[in-house]
Amino acid sequence: MQGRIYIEDDPFEEILRSAYEALRVECIGKLFGRAEKDFNWVIEQAHASQLAYRLPASVDLYDSRDEWSFQGNYIGDYHSHVCLRGTYEGIRLPMLPKPNFSQADLKDVKAGTTQIELVIAIKKVKNLGRINNNPRLISGYILDKKNLCRFDIAACYYNSVIRRAELEISDKMRRLIR
Numbered sequence: 339m340q341g342r343i344y345i346e347d348d349p350f351e352e353i354l355r356s357a358y359e360a361l362r363v364e365c366i367g368k369l370f371g372r373a374e375k376d377f378n379w380v381i382e383q384a385h386a387s388q389l390a391y392r393l394p395a396s397v398d399l400y401d402s403r404d405e406w407s408f409q410g411n412y413i414g415d416y417h418s419h420v421c422l423r424g425t426y427e428g429i430r431l432p433m434l435p436k437p438n439f440s441q442a443d444l445k446d447v448k449a450g451t452t453q454i455e456l457v458i459a460i461k462k463v464k465n466l467g468r469i470n471n472n473p474r475l476i477s478g479y480i481l482d483k484k485n486l487c488r489f490d491i492a493a494c495y496y497n498s499v500i501r502r503a504e505l506e507i508s509d510k511m512r513r514l515i516r
């Protein structure tokens with residue numbers, strides 16, 4: 339059966355805030371939560387990590403102190419994929435970020451250090467576009483005074499092979515992002 343993730347409203351906003359605030363550099367953070375009957379993972383808290391090593395096409399952490407929490411059980415990580423310009427180590431960087439997982443992204447889920455890895459691809463756009471209903475993606479828009487941003491969220495887990503999880507949020511959040 340397909341792994342399923344429910345993202346509660348507060349952590350959902352926190353993940354988006356973190357990706358939107360960083361916008362041109364990748365954000366990174368930790369996810370805390372629990373298992374439930376209908377969902378393998380319920381994300382109850384998302385905390386952006388303050389310290390990170392940043393390269394043009396990647397982000398990494400100093401150490402694991404950010405896994406600490408009084409209230410939550412650490413279940414996984416999140417980070418963003420952003421719109422970058424130019425080349426890095428001879429490779430042309432993608433202009434349109436995608437919520438696809440790189441080998442580096444999958445390292446921790448494969449090793450079993452984290453249960454889930456969540457990626458937010460975010461970019462500034464001029465117009466609202468079409469959004470397809472895909473249970474393995476949460477797609478939508480952030481509209482601010484100055485910016486309109488499109489985002490796509492995907493998550494994966496490891497169960498003999500890497501699999502994409504189905505993602506769910508509340509109806510309230512669904513309305514806010516469309």
Ligand SMILES: [Zn+2]
Binds near residue numbers: 418419457
């Ligand atoms: Zn990545």
